[in-house]
Structures are given as C-alpha cells and as structure tokens.
Amino acid sequence: MTNKTEKTNIKAALTLATAALLGTSNLAEANTVTTPSAKENSWDFDSALLFYSEVDRVSAAEAIFNAKKTFANDEILNLKLTVDALTGASANGAVAQPNVQTFTRPSGKGEYTIAAGDTPLDDTFHDTRVQLNAQWTQPIAPNYTASGGVHISKEYDYLSLGVNGNLAFDFDRKNSTFSAGFSYFQDTFTPEGGIPKAFSSMPKVSDSADDFAETRIESEDTKTTTDILLGFTQVINRRMITQFNYSYSIVDGYLTDPFKVISKVDGVTGFTQDNIYESRPDSRVKQSLYAQSLYHFDSVVLDVSYRYMWDDWEIDSHTIDTRFRIPLGDAFGTESYIQPHFRLYQQSAAEFYRPFLIDGEAAPTYASADYRIGEMTTFTVGLKYGLLVNNGHDLSFRLEYYRQAPTDAGIAGFEARGALNEVDLYPTIDAIIAQVTYSF
Amino acid sequence: MKKNMKLVLFIPLIIGATGCANLGVEPWERDLLAKDEMSLNAAPVDAALDDHIYFSKEASSGGKGFGGGGCGCN
Incomplete structure (x- = not known):
C-alpha cells in the first residue's frame, strides 16, 4: 500500500512539474490525476533506458522520457526528451593490413595506432546528444485528424531542427484510413577538425597547421531532408489490421562522412x-514501400x-520485422507476457562503394569505403518480458542480439589481392541491446 | 496457426483481388482491435530507440514513419 501511494505520488509530482513547465495553471486538474475518474484528462508517462554495446567498438546509453496528455476532446499533446551518450571506436574506412598502421585523429592533434591484421577503428568519438520533440494531434472535422510537431536535436558537433505535419481521413466506419504527411529537417554539421577536402590525403600529426588547413574546406556544412509519407490502414476483420505506406525522401547537402577515409592500395x-x-554525392532520393499486419x-x-x-x-534493401506477443496470464503472480522478436535486413552496395581504391588508377567521382553503404546482411533476435505492476503500470525488459555481416559486393576490379588476402576486409560486428521501460 | 500465418502474408493479394467491400468490422466488434497490443505502433518508445540504432548502422531508414535526419550518428 505504501508502495502504491509512492508511485501515485511520483505521477502526481511529474504531472505538476510538467504543467508548471508548460505554463499551464490548472494545478487543480493535476492534483486530481490520481482519482480514477480523471483518467481521460491525465498524463501518461513512458520512461526507458537503453544500452547498446558492440564488441570492441561503440557503446551507447540512451534515455527517453515521454509525456502524453489526452484532453477530453481527443486532442493529444506528446512531449519527448531523449538523451544519449556515445563512446568507443568506429571503423574509419581504411583496410586492415598485415602491419601496424597509424592514423591521425580528426582534429589533426594526436594519432592512434592499429595492430597488424586489425580493422582500423577510430576511438576519438565521445558524444552526448539531447533531443526534444513536441507533437500536437487533434480532430479538425468529423473523420479528419491533423497532427503537427517540432524536433530539435543537439550534440557537440551536430544540430538538427525539424518540423512535421500529417492529415488522416477515416472512412467506412473508421475501418479504413488514408493519411498524408510531410517532414522537413535542417541539419548543421560542425565536425571536429572541419570538413575535409574530398580525396585529400589524411594529414600527418607532424604536419604544420598550414598543411593541415590545406586538407580542409570549411568548418561546417548543412543538409536538408524532406520526407513525404502516404499511408493506408485497413481493418480486415475482428482479429486483423494492416497498413501500407509509401515514402519519398530527398536528402540534399553534405552527405559525406568527414571522419571516413578510403585506402589506396x-x-x-x-x-x-x-x-x-x-x-x-550531395543528394540522395530514397523511396520505400512498407506493409505491416497485426493478427x-x-x-x-x-x-x-x-x-x-x-x-x-543504387542501394536497395529488404527488412522483415516480426514480433509475437505471448501472454503468460498470472503465471508469475501478476499479469505478464513475453515477446520474441526477429528482424532480418539485407542491403546492396551503393554504386560508389569501394572497399579500397587502387593506387595509380584514375580517381572516381565519388567513393566511400563505409561498410554501412556496402553490401550487408544484419539480423536481430530478442526477447521482451513485460509485467503489470502496481496501479496497472507496465514494466518491461528487453534483451536483443544484433549482428551486422558486411559481405564482398564482388565489384569488378576490387577483388582482394596480395596482403589483403591475409586480413578480414568484411568483419562482422556483434552488439547487445538491453532496455528497461516503465510506463505509468 | 500455420494457416493463419499464410493469411497474414497473403493479405495484400486478397485486398487487391477483392477490393475492400467485405472488409472491416462493426463498432461493437472492436474488442480485440481496441487492445493496446493490436495498435500498429504498440511500443512507440521501443520503435524510437530501434529507429535510432538502425538509422546509425544501416543505409535505410523510415518506411513506417519519417526517415528524417536528426543525428550525426557515427
């Protein structure tokens, strides 16, 4: 009973705090949130903590706090705060070699050494990101629902600002819904060490400041992302609902990764x-078709x-994502469920992806050795366990294993040769994802 | 169970072949559809976290929702 009161008080306190932050003065309403009759006009909170850890590479921790208020007239306000911290090493694009290699850090001040046979990883990265989202959704006419939102995300070297809007139309007893939405993002990238000149040699740490500056263009660059999303949702029968989406996305601006190099062998x-x-390239047009069914x-x-x-x-990809939610009833003294998850992803390589370049051959217009735009298959297997705790609050735990397996795209003229036959050009990456979620 | 799974996979074809005339339910038949777990975005927090991971690690994003920008994501 004490426990229940405490949890109720947490929710009441957060409701008061959120109301104060928003400048709403209706504290009486906030105070009555604990009574069952006030349910409709109350706040719902979701909080989650996630750890992502790759073997020998990147580790990240991410926390989300989401507050949602549903008003009596079906208006919904959703506020979300995301904070994440990243540390560890990430592939710099260079090939492994049978000898020790030394690379200069992006700032030009300092270097890192890679052991013989190891994939070059840059361990310079430590970043913290804060993201805020606000979304307002409301009915605007019978069967029409409109939604609009804003997004801001800031990390040490990156700023992203976004807006989005969506209109949904329900028909056939609300069994069918058409929706159309757009979003626009404006991102500014101010990387450590500035924006390097395309295909310039990675400077040496012994280079003078002038020599270092020779390899740089400017201190920052921008990109914009415009998305259009058309959706159709259909209730099939009492047990089944489906959704189909088409999306069109134009990304313009600086799409290069300023920290990535490519080896000339x-x-x-x-x-x-x-x-x-x-x-x-400085533009990319992506399209996708998406279908989802729940049964x-x-x-x-x-x-x-x-x-x-x-x-x-010329990247195309297939993604299959499946979840089974299996209720366990009261087997563990409270209502609970388990949910196995399986995801399979396969992508082809970008037309300008090259695992390396050949020294002395004519330079291509574009080239990247980033394995993330190379040929790759990934899979995720996971299990979530959720249970109802006091007051019907949900507590869940999720543990997943994620494997990325880059493969040789077999690009003619870029077969492994000599020393490259002794090293792993396409190493797999294993990661663990662990998450705790509490909704109240 | 197996038969139903096939139904799930082939439903786009069924819709294409029959139109939407026989689909849908009456308002009083929404007992199962009204459950949280039958929502198309039943776990939005999980989805947001997953989107961030896969956006950072793979060449594809969006589809279910907006692909968007939003992070440097090394």
Whole structure:
C-alpha cells in the first residue's frame, strides 16, 4: 500500500512539474490525476533506458522520457526528451593490413595506432546528444485528424531542427484510413577538425597547421531532408489490421562522412600507399514501400512488417520485422507476457562503394569505403518480458542480439589481392541491446 | 496457426483481388482491435530507440514513419 501511494505520488509530482513547465495553471486538474475518474484528462508517462554495446567498438546509453496528455476532446499533446551518450571506436574506412598502421585523429592533434591484421577503428568519438520533440494531434472535422510537431536535436558537433505535419481521413466506419504527411529537417554539421577536402590525403600529426588547413574546406556544412509519407490502414476483420505506406525522401547537402577515409592500395601487393578522405554525392532520393499486419490469435498477437527501400545511389534493401506477443496470464503472480522478436535486413552496395581504391588508377567521382553503404546482411533476435505492476503500470525488459555481416559486393576490379588476402576486409560486428521501460 | 500465418502474408493479394467491400468490422466488434497490443505502433518508445540504432548502422531508414535526419550518428 505504501508502495502504491509512492508511485501515485511520483505521477502526481511529474504531472505538476510538467504543467508548471508548460505554463499551464490548472494545478487543480493535476492534483486530481490520481482519482480514477480523471483518467481521460491525465498524463501518461513512458520512461526507458537503453544500452547498446558492440564488441570492441561503440557503446551507447540512451534515455527517453515521454509525456502524453489526452484532453477530453481527443486532442493529444506528446512531449519527448531523449538523451544519449556515445563512446568507443568506429571503423574509419581504411583496410586492415598485415602491419601496424597509424592514423591521425580528426582534429589533426594526436594519432592512434592499429595492430597488424586489425580493422582500423577510430576511438576519438565521445558524444552526448539531447533531443526534444513536441507533437500536437487533434480532430479538425468529423473523420479528419491533423497532427503537427517540432524536433530539435543537439550534440557537440551536430544540430538538427525539424518540423512535421500529417492529415488522416477515416472512412467506412473508421475501418479504413488514408493519411498524408510531410517532414522537413535542417541539419548543421560542425565536425571536429572541419570538413575535409574530398580525396585529400589524411594529414600527418607532424604536419604544420598550414598543411593541415590545406586538407580542409570549411568548418561546417548543412543538409536538408524532406520526407513525404502516404499511408493506408485497413481493418480486415475482428482479429486483423494492416497498413501500407509509401515514402519519398530527398536528402540534399553534405552527405559525406568527414571522419571516413578510403585506402589506396598497391594493385599487386595490396599494401596501403595512402589513406584519402571519402566523397559522396550531395543528394540522395530514397523511396520505400512498407506493409505491416497485426493478427490476434486466441491469445497470441503476431506483428509482422516488411519494407522495401531503394534509392538513386543504387542501394536497395529488404527488412522483415516480426514480433509475437505471448501472454503468460498470472503465471508469475501478476499479469505478464513475453515477446520474441526477429528482424532480418539485407542491403546492396551503393554504386560508389569501394572497399579500397587502387593506387595509380584514375580517381572516381565519388567513393566511400563505409561498410554501412556496402553490401550487408544484419539480423536481430530478442526477447521482451513485460509485467503489470502496481496501479496497472507496465514494466518491461528487453534483451536483443544484433549482428551486422558486411559481405564482398564482388565489384569488378576490387577483388582482394596480395596482403589483403591475409586480413578480414568484411568483419562482422556483434552488439547487445538491453532496455528497461516503465510506463505509468 | 500455420494457416493463419499464410493469411497474414497473403493479405495484400486478397485486398487487391477483392477490393475492400467485405472488409472491416462493426463498432461493437472492436474488442480485440481496441487492445493496446493490436495498435500498429504498440511500443512507440521501443520503435524510437530501434529507429535510432538502425538509422546509425544501416543505409535505410523510415518506411513506417519519417526517415528524417536528426543525428550525426557515427
């Protein structure tokens, strides 16, 4: 009983705090949130903490706090705060070599050494990001619902500002819904060390400030992302609902990764002669088709989705995501469920992806050795366990295993040679995802 | 169970072949559809966290919702 009162008080306190932050003066309403009759006009909170950890590479911690208020007339206000911290090492794009390699940090001040046979990883990255989202949704006419939102995200070297809007139309006894939405993001990237010149050699730590500056263009650059999303939702029968989406996305501006290099190797021996900064096109048009179905068996709920994405970089991808929610009843003294999760993803390489370049050959217009735009298959397997605790609050735990397996896209003229046959050009990456969520 | 799974996979074809004339339910038949777990976005916090991971690690994003920008994501 004491426990219950405490939890109720937490919610009441947060409600008061949120109301104060928003400048709403209706404290009486906030005070009555604990009574069952005030349910409709109350706040719902979701909080989650996630850890993501790759073997020998990046680790990240991310916390989300989401506050949602549903007003009596079906207006919904949603506020979300996300904070994440990233640390660890990330592949810099260069190939592994049978000898020790030394690389300069992005700032030009300092270097890191990679052991023979190891994939070059840059361990410079430590970043903290704060993101705020606000979304307002309301009925605007019978069967029409409109929604609008704003987004701001800030990290040490990155600022992202966004807006979005959506209109949904329900028909056939609300069994069918058409929706159309747009979003626009404006991002500014101010990387440590500035924006490197495409294909310039990675400077040496012994280079003078002038020599370092020679490899740089400017201190920051921008990109914009415009998305259009059309959706159709259909209730099939009492047990089943489906959704189909089409999305069109235009990304314009600086799409290169300023920290990534590509190795120029000797065409016969495979030994690295130079590491040069990568270069990507300054626009990308992506499209996708997405289908999702939920089916309610006698007790189990199956949620399955498929996405096909293609773009003008000649990447296409297939994603299948499946969840089974299996109720356990009161087997553990309280209502609970388990939810196995399986996700499979496969992508083809961008047309300008190259695992390395051959020294002495004519430079291509664009080239990147970032494995994330190379040919790759990934899968995720996971399990979530959720239970109802006091007052019907939900507590859940999620543990997942994620494997990325880059593969040789078999690009003609870029087969492994000499020393490259002795190293792993396409190492797999294993990661663990662990999450705790509490909703109240 | 197996039969129902096939139904899930082939439903887009069924919709295409029959139109929407026989689909849908009456308002009093929404007992199962009204459950939280039958929502198309039943776990929005999980979805947001997953989107961030896969946006950072793979070449695709969006589809279910907006792909968006939003992070440097190394």
